[in-house]
Amino acid sequence: MPELLxxxxxxxxxxxxxxxxxxWRPVPRAVVTHGHADHAxxxxxxxxxxxxxxxxxxxxxxxxxALAGHGYGEPFVLGEARVSLHPAGHVxxxxxxxxxxxxxxxxxxxxxxxxxxxTCAPFxxxxxxxFITEATFGLPVYRWRPASEVAAEIRAWWDAxxxxxxxxxxxxxxxxxxxxxxxxxxxxxxxxxREVLLHGAxxxxxxxxxxxxxxxxxxxxxxDEARSKDLAGALVLAxxxxxxxxxxxxxxxxxxxxxxxxxxxxxxxxxxxxxRGFVVSDHADWDSLLRxxxxxxxxxxxxxxxxxxxxxxxxxxxxxxxxxxKTELGGEx
Amino acid sequence: MRAFAALxxxxxxxxxxxxxxxxxVDGLRAMTAADAAWTVHLLAGGKIGGGKTGKxxxxxxxxxxxREESGHPEWLVEDSYxxxxxxxxxxxxxxxxxxxxxxxxxxxxxxxxxxRLRAVAGTDEASRRAAVVEGWRRWRGxxxxxxxxxxxxxxxxxVSGGLLQQALAEIAAVAPAVMAERLVGxxxxxxxxxxxLVAVDDGGREGPDAAAGSPARAAESARPYPFHLxxxxxxxxxxxxxxxxWQLEWKWDxxxxxxxxxxxxxxxxxxxxxxxxxxxxEVEAAAAALPDGTVLDGELLAxxxxxxxxxxxxxxxxxxxxxxxxxxxxxxVRFVAFDLLEAEGIDLRDRPLxxxxxxxxxxxxxxxxxxxxxxDPSDWTAAAALxxxxxxxxxxxxxxxxxxxxxxxxxxxxDVWKWKLDPRSVDAVLLYAQAGHGRRSTLHTDCTxxxxxxxxxxxxxxxxxxxxxxxxxxxxxxxxAHTRERFGPVRSVAPQLxxxxxxxxxxxxxxxxxxxxxxxxxxLRWRRDKTAADADRLxxxxxxxxx
Numbered sequence: 091m092p093e094l095l096x097x098x099x100x101x102x103x104x105x106x107x108x109x110x111x112x113x114w115r116p117v118p119r120a121v122v123t124h125g126h127a128d129h130a131x132x133x134x135x136x137x138x139x140x141x142x143x144x145x146x147x148x149x150x151x152x153x154x155x156a157l158a159g160h161g162y163g164e165p166f167v168l169g170e171a172r173v174s175l176h177p178a179g180h181v182x183x184x185x186x187x188x189x190x191x192x193x194x195x196x197x198x199x200x201x202x203x204x205x206x207x208x209t210c211a212p213f214x215x216x217x218x219x220x221f222i223t224e225a226t227f228g229l230p231v232y233r234w235r236p237a238s239e240v241a242a243e244i245r246a247w248w249d250a251x252x253x254x255x256x257x258x259x260x261x262x263x264x265x266x267x268x269x270x271x272x273x274x275x276x277x278x279x280x281x282x283x284r285e286v287l288l289h290g291a292x293x294x295x296x297x298x299x300x301x302x303x304x305x306x307x308x309x310x311x312x313x314d315e316a317r318s319k320d321l322a323g324a325l326v327l328a329x330x331x332x333x334x335x336x337x338x339x340x341x342x343x344x345x346x347x348x349x350x351x352x353x354x355x356x357x358x359x360x361x362x363x364x365x366r367g368f369v370v371s372d373h374a375d376w377d378s379l380l381r382x383x384x385x386x387x388x389x390x391x392x393x394x395x396x397x398x399x400x401x402x403x404x405x406x407x408x409x410x411x412x413x414x415x416k417t418e419l420g421g422e423x
Numbered sequence: 424m425r426a427f428a429a430l431x432x433x434x435x436x437x438x439x440x441x442x443x444x445x446x447x448v449d450g451l452r453a454m455t456a457a458d459a460a461w462t463v464h465l466l467a468g469g470k471i472g473g474g475k476t477g478k479x480x481x482x483x484x485x486x487x488x489x490r491e492e493s494g495h496p497e498w499l500v501e502d503s504y505x506x507x508x509x510x511x512x513x514x515x516x517x518x519x520x521x522x523x524x525x526x527x528x529x530x531x532x533x534x535x536x537x538x539r540l541r542a543v544a545g546t547d548e549a550s551r552r553a554a555v556v557e558g559w560r561r562w563r564g565x566x567x568x569x570x571x572x573x574x575x576x577x578x579x580x581x582v583s584g585g586l587l588q589q590a591l592a593e594i595a596a597v598a599p600a601v602m603a604e605r606l607v608g609x610x611x612x613x614x615x616x617x618x619x620l621v622a623v624d625d626g627g628r629e630g631p632d633a634a635a636g637s638p639a640r641a642a643e644s645a646r647p648y649p650f651h652l653x654x655x656x657x658x659x660x661x662x663x664x665x666x667x668x669w670q671l672e673w674k675w676d677x678x679x680x681x682x683x684x685x686x687x688x689x690x691x692x693x694x695x696x697x698x699x700x701x702x703x704x705e706v707e708a709a710a711a712a713l714p715d716g717t718v719l720d721g722e723l724l725a726x727x728x729x730x731x732x733x734x735x736x737x738x739x740x741x742x743x744x745x746x747x748x749x750x751x752x753x754x755x756v757r758f759v760a761f762d763l764l765e766a767e768g769i770d771l772r773d774r775p776l777x778x779x780x781x782x783x784x785x786x787x788x789x790x791x792x793x794x795x796x797x798x799d800p801s802d803w804t805a806a807a808a809l810x811x812x813x814x815x816x817x818x819x820x821x822x823x824x825x826x827x828x829x830x831x832x833x834x835x836x837x838d839v840w841k842w843k844l845d846p847r848s849v850d851a852v853l854l855y856a857q858a859g860h861g862r863r864s865t866l867h868t869d870c871t872x873x874x875x876x877x878x879x880x881x882x883x884x885x886x887x888x889x890x891x892x893x894x895x896x897x898x899x900x901x902x903x904a905h906t907r908e909r910f911g912p913v914r915s916v917a918p919q920l921x922x923x924x925x926x927x928x929x930x931x932x933x934x935x936x937x938x939x940x941x942x943x944x945x946x947l948r949w950r951r952d953k954t955a956a957d958a959d960r961l962x963x964x965x966x967x968x969x970x
Contacts, residue, residue, distance in 0.1 A: 229499075229502065229503050229506055230493075230495060230499060230517055231503050231506065231507055231516040355512070356509065356512055357507070357863060357865045357866075360435070361863065361865070361866065363438055365436055397506070400499060404499070
């Protein structure tokens with residue numbers, strides 16, 4: 091019997107349903123877990139995705155992309171496959187894909203996390219026979235503290251910068267991470283009164299989250315500020331690519347922070363050459379990866395992108411049939 | 424402990440020297456004398472145990488105790504360590520957040536923790552384990568990391584000797600040169616040593632102010648002067664003006680040292696501020712004939728007949744505390760003097776070089792105490808020709824010293840230049856790569872390079888410097904995508920990339936598979952224009968063997 095999902099040059103393919111999951115080359119029918127660039131690529135015939143994620147996909151793939159939205163947990167039929175989407179807790183509208191064919195169930199996790207996140211629906215454990223999990227942070231050195239604590243650190247750093255007459259420039263990915271940090275900052279005392287300035291690349295994503303009803307602090311594009319304006323005391327969010335670009339000349343005196351799961355390691359903090367690293371990730375940490383793989387009840391787990399080796403070995407020692415799956419997905423977003 | 428961890432974090436977080444210096448000044452001022460003394464000792468590269476104190480924890484023991492405390496299997500601890508690249512950091516991250524309810528004694532200082540650990544040094548494993556684990560349970564976050572760092576070696580937090588010296592000079596409100604003198608030979612990790620180090624005036628302490636002709640250090644002092652270090656000459660020598668203003672000497676490839684004859688004793692100090700007592704008895708014996716109150720600056724070299732021997736020969740002597748007669752005969756060492764810093768107990772460092780040098784010749788006898796000759800080319804063109812011939816004289820280039828220059832402190836630019844020969848190089852193939860340490864712990868920067876021997880590639884050198892950060896990042900990606908096999912942290916890669924590897928010297932070495940060992944190898948260039956087949960042959964390297 092052929093596998094329910096197989097790896098083809100275009101990506102993960104379901105023959106019974108004649109569709110791909112997060113394909114990296116153009117195909118007629120794609121089920122897409124979320125809007126990050128390594129999962130949602132342009133040029134597909136029809137993209138099936140969670141309703142909550144359509145706004146982001148429209149922004150990333152353009153108005154011409156045909157989109158088919160589905161509510162979380164609402165099954166739909168593709169060919170001989172029964173498909174449903176379930177919250178993955180990664181970013182707004184992110185989904186796991188449940189595929190059932192002839193009584194066998196596979197779940198593709200996409201990217202996911204188990205931690206509290208005010209910007210998206212929490213991860214839901216979906217029982218299955220085969221679970222395809224991400225493994226971006228698949229080593230026990232990666233264990234996250236609550237993002238609310240990290241947000242308090244960011245606020246303290248912002249205040250300290252203000253006291254020194256510096257701007258606080260926080261580098262973070264424009265889709266998901268930035269909005270999660272904003273949503274955490276707004277939960278802190280007085281968070282609604284403290285305006286945050288945004289690099290141009292941040293604007294559309296923030297607007298989409300706000301339209302989706304996520305509570306965010308007041309924001310304004312940095313480009314609205316007069317060039318002569320002193321940015322001392324401001325918090326500015328920008329994508330990592332902004333560092334080293336001419337845009338940086340805007341700052342006279344600045345402290346640069348970086349928010350990412352990779353900041354857990356000193357080597358990464360120092361190599362980035364930033365002043366502060368804040369450990370906040372939208373991916374599952376080691377404990378969450380193990381807990382999730384075990385609680386799906388899957389007899390078989392395929393691990394993709396990241397440090398798959400350790401996860402596979404631990405699961406095998408549990409008696410789960412585990413293996414690495416080489417895909418073109420990956421990278422922390 | 425928290426104060427030390429906070430200082431460590433501030434130093435680690437900052438990339439600016441001004442901020443680091445500020446953090447040092449503020450951090451040290453806020454500490455008790457006992458904690459500050461240990462902090463200076465550690466930042467200067469000192470350790471808390473080992474040697475006479477005895478072992479506190481070996482790396483293998485720390486890993487075993489970590490397995491026991493975390494419950495992780497050995498392979499997972501080792502995989503994590505290979506990924507993180509720093510054992511103390513791996514331990515801090517893998518230990519459970521709180522093991523049990525050990526009291527968090529916030530007031531416990533760095534010196535208290537070190538005293539607790541030193542008390543069990545050299546005892547049985549169970550006692551040492553209990554002492555170490557007590558701290559693991561006590562501390563969290565960066566305090567736990569820094570506490571573990573005490574056990575695993577150097578702090579590596581980007582504080583140079585010069586930066587520490589500046590910060591301490593600011594705390595003590597003395598000139599940096601005065602602080603340099605106080606720091607020479609190391610600082611004992613005691614509150615008394617700290618008090619003396621940051622004493623506002625120099626009253627009662629040994630060590631002079633820098634005025635020429637002033638009485639030198641106490642006659643019984645064994646301490647050297649801070650070394651005046653040369654800077655590499657990057658511009659054309661003509662930019663230095665007329666050659667008449669300069670004294671030219673060979674740039675020797677040995678161990679820079681000060682020879683101190685005071686109080687009836689002879690003491691040798693290396694440039695690394697390490698005492699070399701007993702290692703070079705022939706030099707000490709010859710120096711006993713020097714008049715009391717003499718300090719010479721020079722170079723230790725293995726020597727035979729009229730010429731120096733390659734550094735590899737000297738190397739056989741460095742670690743030998745009491746060399747046998749056989750070793751002394753095979754690798755005789757001489758101190759080649761090139762400067763006179765103190766004569767008749769008078770500090771001469773502010774006098775011009777030509778004046779210091781004038782009386783130097785009369786002091787050395789040409790036996791185990793030699794004189795570095797002054798070269799006399801008529802112009803810079805002739806000097807360049809001398810430089811090109813340096814290797815025939817066992818030297819690695821020329822020294823250019825301003826004739827009327829004083830003897831400065833540290834790497835003071837302008838009066839002393841080293842004009843070294845360009846390094847020699849081969850084009851070699853990348854065979855293995857391993858993650859680096861510190862800021863490179865997640866990048867594959869430690870590379871092994873090979874040359875062709877018949878149809879086989881034979882490893883000849885390991886290098887981990889010379890590329891830009893961007894190139895290292897690109898190399899890391901390439902390594903990950905072209906890994907053939909993994910041996911723990913080491914990856915073997917497809918033999919495709921060629922790099923120009925520069926080095927200072929080549930020696931025969933039966934210990935290496937290739938039969939040769941290169942000194943100071945580093946990557947000069949990524950030769951994207953070459954394929955593996957274009958790389959050099961081992962014979963090419965063997966033809967460059969020194970001596």
